[in-house]
Amino acid sequence: MLPEAAQHAHHPALAHQFDSLAQQREAATLGMWVFLVTEVLFFGGMFATYAIYRAWYPEAFAAASHELDVMLGTINTVVLITSSLTMALAVHAAQLGQRRVVLWFLAGTMVLGAVFLGIKSVEYYHKFTEHHVPGPGFQFEREYFRHAQLFFSLYFLMTGLHALHMVIGIGIMLVMFWWAWRGTITADYYSPIEISGLYWHFVDIVWIFLFPLLYLIGRHGP
Amino acid sequence: MTDHILPKRVYYIIFGILLLCTYLTVQIAFFDLGRLNTVAALVIAVFKAILVVLFFMHVKYSTRLTWAVALGSVFWLAILFVLTMGDYLTRGWRTYG
Numbered sequence: 001m002l003p004e005a006a007q008h009a010h011h012p013a014l015a016h017q018f019d020s021l022a023q024q025r026e027a028a029t030l031g032m033w034v035f036l037v038t039e040v041l042f043f044g045g046m047f048a049t050y051a052i053y054r055a056w057y058p059e060a061f062a063a064a065s066h067e068l069d070v071m072l073g074t075i076n077t078v079v080l081i082t083s084s085l086t087m088a089l090a091v092h093a094a095q096l097g098q099r100r101v102v103l104w105f106l107a108g109t110m111v112l113g114a115v116f117l118g119i120k121s122v123e124y125y126h127k128f129t130e131h132h133v134p135g136p137g138f139q140f141e142r143e144y145f146r147h148a149q150l151f152f153s154l155y156f157l158m159t160g161l162h163a164l165h166m167v168i169g170i171g172i173m174l175v176m177f178w179w180a181w182r183g184t185i186t187a188d189y190y191s192p193i194e195i196s197g198l199y200w201h202f203v204d205i206v207w208i209f210l211f212p213l214l215y216l217i218g219r220h221g222p
Numbered sequence: 223m224t225d226h227i228l229p230k231r232v233y234y235i236i237f238g239i240l241l242l243c244t245y246l247t248v249q250i251a252f253f254d255l256g257r258l259n260t261v262a263a264l265v266i267a268v269f270k271a272i273l274v275v276l277f278f279m280h281v282k283y284s285t286r287l288t289w290a291v292a293l294g295s296v297f298w299l300a301i302l303f304v305l306t307m308g309d310y311l312t313r314g315w316r317t318y319g
Contacts, residue, residue, distance in 0.1 A: 026285060033291040040295040044302050051303070052310045070248065077244050085237040088278045095227045194280075201278045205271045211244075212263035216251035220259065 013189035025191045032195040036202050043206050046158050050213065053150050060147030062218025064140070067132055068155070069123060073215035076119050077207065083112035084204045091197045094180070097187030102180045106173050106193075109200065113170045120163055127152070155214055162210060165203045172196045226283045236277045243270050 011021055018024040054061045090105035131139035133156070134149040141148075176196050179185050185193055247266045251259065276282040281292050 026287075029284065030288055030291065033288055037291060037295040037298065041298055041302065044299045048303055048306050051307070055311060070251075074244065074248055078241065081237065081240045081244065084240075084274065084278055085233060088233045089230065092228065092230060092233065198279055201274050204278075205274050208270045208274070209267050212247050212251070212267055216248065216263055217260070219251040220254035 011188060013184075013186070021188055025194070028191040028195050029198070032198045036198065039202060043158075043161075046154070046161070047209065047213075050154050050158070053147075053154070054217075057144075057147040057150065060144035061151050063144045064132075064148040064151035064155075065214060065217040066219070067130070068215045069126065070215055070219065072119055072123050073211055076116050077211045079112050079116045079119070080204050080207050083109050083116070084201055086112060087197045087200045091190070091194050094185055094190035094193040095187065097190075099180060099183070099185070102185060102193065103177060106177045106180060110170050110173045110177070113166050113173070117163060117166055117170075120159065124156075127156075158210055159214070162203065162206050165206070169196075169200050169203055172199060228277070228280075228283070232277060236273050239273060240270055 014021055014024060018027065086105045086108040090102050090109060093101035093105060127133055131137050132152055134153045138145075138149055138152075173196065176185075176193055179192060243266050247263055250262050250266075253259075255262065275292060281288060284292075
């Protein structure tokens with residue numbers, strides 16, 4: 001570490017266009033939030049599509065939703081919320097400069113992310129064997145045949161893009177793990193972990209909405 | 223900014239509330255409340271999202287500019303939904319003929 005005065009003059013992590021590490025951190029957080037706004041609208045378009053078709057075909061959507069596995073969906077929700085906790089604790093440890101703790105919590109976050117994807121792929125496998133994948137092989141009650149395909153198209157599109165975000169998230173965490181491992185992340189320079197955390201929590205929020213809207217409609221029905 | 227370091231306890235408490243809300247939302251779904259089912263599901267989801275944004279994402283302790291951008295996402299999303307639904311949900315309305 002450099003002595004206190006020299007750090008202020010030129011911290012190795014401080015880019016030359018910023019006055020201070022605090023200002024640099026603020027800019028990084030703000031930039032990430034601007035990106036997340038575009039992500040909100042990206043998923044927003046799909047949620048709007050869902051809302052329209054569900055308003056038009058409520059019975060078909062309820063019947064199709066009934067085919068999803070609430071137990072697996074609930075377990076995955078808990079897994080993802082727990083991964084958000086480990087992520088938040090990783091950021092917390094990074095703020096305190098506790099390198100080993102950061103590594104453990106990042107590893108935990110990645111493992112939980114992988115568990116989520118594993119359970120998701122089991123669910124996808126079930127949907128394939130039950131012929132609930134839209135297309136020529138699709139099978140469903142005659143009455144709702146066409147509109148249930150809309151539900152399942154949205155199901156695969158929305159959970160698929162969510163899963164893609166999870167895969168990217170795990171990739172980002174791998175890089176963060178590497179950076180924390182080699183000592184790039186310090187109590188002075190933790191914004192990479194912080195803004196990666198923002199991304200991870202955002203992906204969690206998308207699932208917080210997907211879970212009730214896809215799995216829990218029409219549970220009380222006949 | 224998060225120069226303000228939260229005590230770890232905060233994260234555990236928020237985690238507990240999120241789990242409780244997940245339990246609630248699943249339980250409520252099995253009761254027939256008519257249209258209120260969807261309302262309840264969305265209210266709980268929004269509440270959970272707000273907790274994640276404020277505490278896990280540290281917005282509660284962030285600059286006003288970050289607040290403005292985060293709220294901006296809700297604003298643009300509202301435009302997306304209001305204008306789209308204003309069209310689709312009123313197509314059956316007949317005002318003449």
